[in-house]
Amino acid sequence: MTSPEAPKIDRAALDRIIQRAAELQTGERDVGDSLTPDEVLALGKDVGIPGRYLQQAMLEHQTAVAATPDQTLVGRIVGPAEVRAQRVVQGAAEDVIRSLVGWMDKNELMVVQRQQAGWISWEPLRGMQAAIRRGTASLDTSKPKFMLSRAELVVATVTQLESGYSHVTLIGTLRRTRGEHLIGAAVFGGLGVGSAAVLAGFGLFAVAIAPVALGALISAIWLRGVRPIADRVQLGLERALDFLERGGVKPGHELPNRGPGLIDLLANEVRRVLKP
Known part of the structure; x- marks a missing residue:
């Protein structure tokens, strides 16, 4: 007779268990009302949390800017004019921007609009390239669909923090929608x-x-259709930050040389045919 399977723990329960375990662990020590960064690192070492994760979490806490909800009448009734997401990730600012450009080019229907040091903006990809991308994406059900195409503008601001860490803020504009x-x-x-x-x-x-x-x-x-669009754009911003947070940032010398893609080849061929 087989023994019944142990009940599985979902993500919400796991977060509560970890939080409670941390409370029990810190309860065994007199931590006072506040701790220095070194004391936090020492406490994390006792709990078994790697120092680089604690360092990243502390930087994220120090640089976090609370999003101000849209308090206008239209914002409360209809939905926000913009959504934002922010996070601290490992990597230099220029490498973060390079990785973001690659992510947007591969996973979203967005094209670079402007770029400056530590700042870049995208606008929706239109025309034949957008149609081809939508067509090929509809055939591949293994990948999530495009999430930022309803935003008329996506802006990324990347600020270099301590060596090896950058603060990233993504803002999606929905005023036109x-x-x-x-x-x-x-x-x-x-x-x-x-x-x-x-x-x-x-x-x-x-x-x-x-x-x-x-x-x-x-x-x-x-x-009521505005809020679902805003929620999807918000999810798209968080998805891009998840990519950066989970090792998506690579130094420039580690990136492989990228050849022209299928869309680039098709576009070049059309230009060649139409050229007088």
Whole structure:
């Protein structure tokens, strides 16, 4: 007779267990109200946490900037005009930016718009290249789909911290998307009011309220579409930071030489054919 399988522990439970174990471990020592960085490293050594992870976590805590929620009326009702994510990763600032460019080129429909020292922005890829990328991605179900294509602008700011660490902030702008949803909601609401006025003009007052209610309902549903888009862009930013955090940053001399991809070859061939 086989013994029953031990119950599995999910990620949320694992986080609580680790947090509680750390509390029990620190409870055996008099840590006081505050600790110096060296004391934190010593405590982490007792618990068994490698020093480089503690160093990275402390830098992330020191440089973290709390995101200010959009307190405007439109922001509270419809959704944010921008989303952001930030993290401290291992690597020099120039290597982080180089890795981000490679990630965006491979996993998102974004193209570099501007680039300066420690700062880079992307805009959506359009035209034939975007169509080809979408077509090939639809055939490969093993990879997550593009997550940042609804953002009209993605900006990365990379600040060098201590040797070997950089602070990365990613911001995705959604003002155009939010504006389009506001315009759509206004159109639906206006059609409802206009239809009600026409019905009232024919003396059908009993049913004149129906178009107004229907227009208001459609407008509300339409406006609710902004937050799922913002959540997906937020997830896309976090996914890029996960890549950097899990060893995606490579020094320039370790990167292999990259040849032209399929899209580049197709685009060059089309340019050659169209060239007079």
